[in-house]
Amino acid sequence: MDYGDNNIDPNFESLFDGTNEGSNELIFSSRFLKNLAPNGFTQHCLPRVLGGYHLHNPLGSLVESFEFADGTPFSYVDTRYNAQDVGANRDPRLKYTVLYNGNTFKGVVYNNNPDDNTAQDRLTAGALQATRSGYCIKKFNTGYTGDVANTDTDIPVIRYAEVLLSYLEAKLENGEAINQALLDATINKVRSRASVNMPPVTAIDPATLRLILRRERRNELALEGIRYWDILRWGIGGQVLNGKFYGASYPGSQAVATRNGAANADPLNRSRWYVTSKAFRVGTDEKWPIPQTEQDINPNLR
Incomplete structure (x- = not known):
């Protein structure tokens, strides 16, 4: 910060699409080279309709974390919420980060409506190469030009934005x-x-600012491999990694009602797709296990 060698790039999307890899917001990146050392992330994450495997899907809680455009927290009961376009009236980073139902992307409409049997990426329980949450990763995946398994898009590891947010924290x-x-x-x-x-x-009140700052880190640095470590550092795994997790909302969907059933019904009554349940063990899951081979060498590690 004191040196002044870095700054915040005005174009958020360009940091992840391969067009601005010389930006001085990017302090350290994982480098890739087409045809020699390519990046296959795009193939793993794009929807099926675009030749991807849909292996990694954002949860609904991430999408719900993005504020409305005026900086107020998101709410499904707010009149600005648009079930047909969840990115409308929201923090622009949502549209740069997550691909959601109804988006036009790379010349095709991304359709994962669980009630539409013609949708190539239809959300179903256990379907191969289909979203598990109703959402798709858009960040990192906008720069490819055809060969999804052979891109040269670099992956940022440290950005100046993270430095500024970490300094404030x-x-x-x-x-x-x-x-x-x-x-x-x-x-x-x-x-x-x-x-x-x-x-x-x-x-400037510490308790209020802490909530804002943690949300800002989640939204700004979404899907960059940082959130899990933030959760451990903040000691909130017992709160945010416990319970039932839901995906996208499909108002009035019969498929969602059938999938969720009474046991997993959306507590917000917004027909959100039930994804999974987690049971974070406080005092245990903050730590990684010591391999048995290492315990065999040194029993004091047990």
Whole structure:
């Protein structure tokens, strides 16, 4: 931050589509080279209609994390929520990050409606090469030009945006006084990039700011391999990795009603697709197991 060698790039999407790999927001990236050391991530994540395997799917909780465009938290009961276009009236990063039902992408309409038997990517229970949540990863996957298994799109590992958000978090958790100047030098620099242009954060109360900052990290750094480590660092696995998880909402869907049944009915009554259940064990699952071979060598590791 003091050197001034890095800044926040005005074009969020270009950081992940291979067109702006020289951006000085990108501090360190995993490099790929077409035909020699290609990136197959696109093939793994694109929908079937575009030649992908749909192996990784965002959960509904991520989509629900993105604020409305005026900076207020998302709510299904808000009149700005559009069930036919969940990205409407929302933080622009949602549309850059997640592909959802009804989007036109690469010249085709992405249709995963579970009630539409003609949809190539129809959401069903256990179908091969179909979304498991009703959502698809768009981030990293917009730059390919045909060969989905042979792209040269680099994957960012450290971005300057993460540095600024981490700096603010360190100040906050160290108990230091937060003022508007610090917010403007960190989180608001991230939110104000030209292609995002979200309202500035003004909260300086620690408890309020902590919630805003953690949501900002989730949204800005979504699908970049950081969220899990944030959860462990914050000690919130018992809250956010427990219970039932849902995907996209399909109002009035008979397929969703059949899939969920009474046992997994959407508690928000929004016909969200039931995906899975998790049971995070507090005190155990924060740690990774020590391999048995290592315990055999040193019994003190048990």
